[in-house]
Amino acid sequence: xKLGTLGGTGRAGMMGxxxxxLLGAMILFALLGPLLIPHDPMERTGAPLAAPGxxxxxxxxxxxxxxxxxxxxxxxxxxxxxxxxAAASMTIGVLVGVLAGYRGGWTDTLLMRAVDVxxxxxxxxxxxxxxxxxxxxxxTQILVIAILMWAKVARELRSQILSIRTRGPVQSARAMxxxxxxxxxxxxxxxxxxxxxxxxxxxxxxxxxxxxxxxxLGLGDPLAKSWGSILFYxxxxxxxxxxxxxxxxxxxxxxxxxxxxxxSFIGYWLEEKASPRLKSYAAPAERGARGWFRxxxxxxxxxxxxxxxxxxxxxxxxxxxxxxxxxxVAALRGIELVVKPGEIVGIVGESGSGKTTLAAAIMxxxxxxxxxxxxxxxxxxxxxxxxxxELRAIRGHRMALVPQAAMNALNPxxxxxxxxxxxxxxxxxxxxxxxxxxxGTLLEQVGIESRCLQAYPHxxxxxxxxxxxxxxxxxxxxxxxxxxxxxxxLDVLVQAEIVALLQRLQQQLGISMIFIxxxxxxxxxxxxxxxxxxxxxxxxxxxxxxLSRHSTHPYTRKLMDAIPSIGxxxxxxxxPRPAQPTPSPEPLHAAAGR
Amino acid sequence: xxxxxxxxxxxxTEPLLAVKGLRKQYEASAFxxxxxxxxxxxxxxxxxxxTVGIVGLSGAxxxxxxxxxxGLERPDGGEILYSGQSIGRLRGARRRQAASGIExxxxxxxxxxxxxxRIADLVAExxxxxxxxxxxxxxxxxxxxxxxxxxxxxxERYMARYPHxxxxxxxxxxxLARAFxxxxxxxxxxxxxxxLDSSLRLExxxxxxxxxxxxxxxxxxITHDLALAYRFCDRLLVLSDGEIVESGTPAQVIEQPxxxxxxxxxxxxxxxxx
Numbered sequence: 041x042k043l044g045t046l047g048g049t050g051r052a053g054m055m056g057x058x059x060x061x062l063l064g065a066m067i068l069f070a071l072l073g074p075l076l077i078p079h080d081p082m083e084r085t086g087a088p089l090a091a092p093g094x095x096x097x098x099x100x101x102x103x104x105x106x107x108x109x110x111x112x113x114x115x116x117x118x119x120x121x122x123x124x125x126a127a128a129s130m131t132i133g134v135l136v137g138v139l140a141g142y143r144g145g146w147t148d149t150l151l152m153r154a155v156d157v158x159x160x161x162x163x164x165x166x167x168x169x170x171x172x173x174x175x176x177x178x179x180t181q182i183l184v185i186a187i188l189m190w191a192k193v194a195r196e197l198r199s200q201i202l203s204i205r206t207r208g209p210v211q212s213a214r215a216m217x218x219x220x221x222x223x224x225x226x227x228x229x230x231x232x233x234x235x236x237x238x239x240x241x242x243x244x245x246x247x248x249x250x251x252x253x254x255x256x257l258g259l260g261d262p263l264a265k266s267w268g269s270i271l272f273y274x275x276x277x278x279x280x281x282x283x284x285x286x287x288x289x290x291x292x293x294x295x296x297x298x299x300x301x302x303x304s305f306i307g308y309w310l311e312e313k314a315s316p317r318l319k320s321y322a323a324p325a326e327r328g329a330r331g332w333f334r335x336x337x338x339x340x341x342x343x344x345x346x347x348x349x350x351x352x353x354x355x356x357x358x359x360x361x362x363x364x365x366x367x368x369v370a371a372l373r374g375i376e377l378v379v380k381p382g383e384i385v386g387i388v389g390e391s392g393s394g395k396t397t398l399a400a401a402i403m404x405x406x407x408x409x410x411x412x413x414x415x416x417x418x419x420x421x422x423x424x425x426x427x428x429x430e431l432r433a434i435r436g437h438r439m440a441l442v443p444q445a446a447m448n449a450l451n452p453x454x455x456x457x458x459x460x461x462x463x464x465x466x467x468x469x470x471x472x473x474x475x476x477x478x479x480g481t482l483l484e485q486v487g488i489e490s491r492c493l494q495a496y497p498h499x500x501x502x503x504x505x506x507x508x509x510x511x512x513x514x515x516x517x518x519x520x521x522x523x524x525x526x527x528x529x530l531d532v533l534v535q536a537e538i539v540a541l542l543q544r545l546q547q548q549l550g551i552s553m554i555f556i557x558x559x560x561x562x563x564x565x566x567x568x569x570x571x572x573x574x575x576x577x578x579x580x581x582x583x584x585x586x587l588s589r590h591s592t593h594p595y596t597r598k599l600m601d602a603i604p605s606i607g608x609x610x611x612x613x614x615x616p617r618p619a620q621p622t623p624s625p626e627p628l629h630a631a632a633g634r
Numbered sequence: 635x636x637x638x639x640x641x642x643x644x645x646x647t648e649p650l651l652a653v654k655g656l657r658k659q660y661e662a663s664a665f666x667x668x669x670x671x672x673x674x675x676x677x678x679x680x681x682x683x684x685t686v687g688i689v690g691l692s693g694a695x696x697x698x699x700x701x702x703x704x705g706l707e708r709p710d711g712g713e714i715l716y717s718g719q720s721i722g723r724l725r726g727a728r729r730r731q732a733a734s735g736i737e738x739x740x741x742x743x744x745x746x747x748x749x750x751x752r753i754a755d756l757v758a759e760x761x762x763x764x765x766x767x768x769x770x771x772x773x774x775x776x777x778x779x780x781x782x783x784x785x786x787x788x789x790e791r792y793m794a795r796y797p798h799x800x801x802x803x804x805x806x807x808x809x810l811a812r813a814f815x816x817x818x819x820x821x822x823x824x825x826x827x828x829x830l831d832s833s834l835r836l837e838x839x840x841x842x843x844x845x846x847x848x849x850x851x852x853x854x855x856i857t858h859d860l861a862l863a864y865r866f867c868d869r870l871l872v873l874s875d876g877e878i879v880e881s882g883t884p885a886q887v888i889e890q891p892x893x894x895x896x897x898x899x900x901x902x903x904x905x906x907x908x
Contacts, residue, residue, distance in 0.1 A: 209747065211746070212738065216760040216764070217733065218763040391802075558832065604835075604862050
């Protein structure tokens with residue numbers, strides 16, 4: 041339960057605080073330093089190259105100017121140029137990005153080619169060239185920074201806007217008749233703002249560094265002190281020949297590091313906040329797929345599986361600890377489930393009922409940070425006690441999963457043949473001829489023509505892809521298959537085909553099956569027994585007919601009653617038909633089919 | 635094309651929406667030289683206060699019809715007459731004026747509501763866009779309250795909340811409130827229930843049905859779910875490969891399908907709804 045707390049939010053939050061402290065201290069130094077330090081950085085106020093000590097906390101440079109005063113003045117210049125450069129490049133970048141992304145068409149093409157050109161310009165030579173050409177001054181520096189940095193901002197913003205433009209809120213506003221101004225103001229800008237803020241901080245970081253480089257190259261304003269120009273003079277006037285570099289070179293260097301580090305930390309923290317999805321990847325914890333599985337030996341011993349049971353689940357509980365709080369969310373609570381050989385058990389539940397978690401728990405593929413307890417026995421073997429190696433020998437071999445959203449389970453750059461070959465060679469070596477034969481059998485079983493072997497997934501229809509995924513599950517003749525939402529997202533015609541296919545396979549191969557779906561009518565059609573899941577617990581169980589006719593459980597009833605009936609119009613529709621144009625349709629009993 | 639001649643198809647009044655020879659083609663991509671023709675000459679009418687269901691498989695062009703009528707895309711051929719006025723190619727303020735009273739309900743309740751806006755602002759958005767109740771905050775708020783109350787979301791509990799605090803069913807109710815806050819004449823509902831759990835589907839459609847009856851609105855219900863369309867529509871149009879292959883009352887379509895495609899569809903349906 042403590043696993044989740046280490047990573048993610050906490051670490052980023054801490055970095056944010058450190059960053060704010062670093063940057064805040066530097067800003068304070070820039071604001072107050074020149075007021076509090078009694079020396080004028082432009083005047084000779086001490087002996088040349090005086091070591092740090094009385095009167096001059098950080099010593100003096102070769103003409104006797106106070107270094108601390110120089111640093112404070114430099115902080116003002118560096119921060120100003122950093123902010124101004126970042127603001128200028130962001131302004132150009134946002135304008136170009138919004139125009140290109142929102143207008144599209146020719147505007148987009150032209151602007152993006154300009155961006156491409158700008159991104160390929162060699163950065164350092166251009167910087168020097170512009171600096172020399174325009175003459176050293178603060179506005180030159182800001183201009184150079186803006187010219188070098190706008191393109192990256194523009195490109196990232198454009199791709200964001202391209203995707204935002206097609207999203208629901210924008211589409212619905214457009215359907216309400218909203219104009220471009222409204223959509224930009226109310227939808228596009230607010231949605232891009234969380235991305236712009238971290239980008240701005242990044243730009244500040246980059247422009248402070250660029251300012252230092254420009255000044256160090258002697259392209260800064262000769263009348264203004266900046267950290268870069270302090271370094272420039274130190275280098276030019278041979279600070280490194282004496283010990284003076286310790287107080288002349290190191291402090292401005294540290295100032296740059298300090299500020300850049302502060303900005304980077306803030307940027308990291310803001311980025312984390314803007315895209316919280318990073319969080320779930322932040323705590324990978326090097327444990328294996330099932331290191332947190334606590335099995336209860338007492339329990340497993342008690343429930344020795346009876347012979348003739350394919351699968352027996354006892355007291356299975358899966359919890360997801362919340363990252364911050366002590367309590368955890370229970371995805372499954374005390375599941376008891378038996379699958380007999382050759383049986384199709386349908387598991388029905390609405391979203392959030394724990395259906396997919398159940399499939400993952402059986403396959404021992406729960407995702408971090410799930411914690412589970414209880415017993416899962418497959419053909420007499422306690423899965424929760426097996427090693428990863430032993431599990432791999434079972435998974436995809438004796439027990440197979442047809443994963444949810446099968447359309448995405450196929451590798452888009454592999455042909456069907458390659459997908460199937462891969463699935464077979466995971467578990468055994470076959471000669472070429474044997475492989476061909478096996479693939480031929482599989483294709484026949486799932487009803488795919490052999491010419492489809494050369495096809496890539498995008499060339500296949502949804503139903504065909506689903507058949508390929510089923511074939512992949514069957515490659516090693518498993519005794520038990522879990523099909524997770526195998527008909528979801530398919531058209532009703534294809535659903536009927538897939539259900540018929542699974543039924544036929546079950547009869548031909550004698551496999552046992554768990555059929556998980558939210559779609560009760562489909563499950564009723566295929567399952568020998570239905571288990572109803574509600575919020576992680578089994579609330580009802582029985583054969584389809586018995587459940588639909590006799591179950592008194594309120595949730596089961598609710599699900600059953602939600603199936604819209606056709607051809608049973610003697611059940612009155614609660615809705616009075618409008619007087620206009622339709623006459624009330626005649627009742628008719630099951631005209632076609634069953 | 636259809637066998638809808640056996641009943642009074644068009645009452646003497648003018649149809650609210652008349653679609654004639656509607657065509658839409660998506661641009662040729664790098665992979666296919668010829669553009670894909672999604673709609674190949676679609677004709678239909680929607681009478682005031684009528685509910686028309688458009689059913690078909692995915693890729694048949696159902697959603698495209700909705701998007702064309704809602705003005706999210708422009709037709710490549712044919713006409714869309716709304717109250718007798720051609721609106722298919724209008725843009726900007728002229729379109730807003732000519733197409734006033736057309737509302738759309740989107741499929742995905744998680745995606746169509748801006749996560750940054752409160753429920754009150756989301757419901758008020760159509761009114762703000764059309765500059766109604768300008769400078770009349772009390773009136774605007776009252777309209778929002780009424781709209782929320784009409785979809786059984788108590789305004790005082792919901793107005794200040796954000797979409798992520800709501801369940802899918804509640805969000806889709808907000809979608810309904812948005813569509814009905816500015817009394818519409820034609821509501822286009824594109825798969826309004828397909829993302830919802832089945833126990834909520836009938837409930838939401840019943841609610842939509844009540845709202846449209848109370849306000850005398852015509853509805854286009856675009857769905858792949860023939861069973862739902864059967865239950866809630868006055869007339870069904872079956873779309874296959876960009877053409878309307880059958881139209882008639884739900885009872886006619888289900889019980890005496892004339893086109894082979896409809897027959898297959900109905901047979902598949904009966905597999906799961908014995």
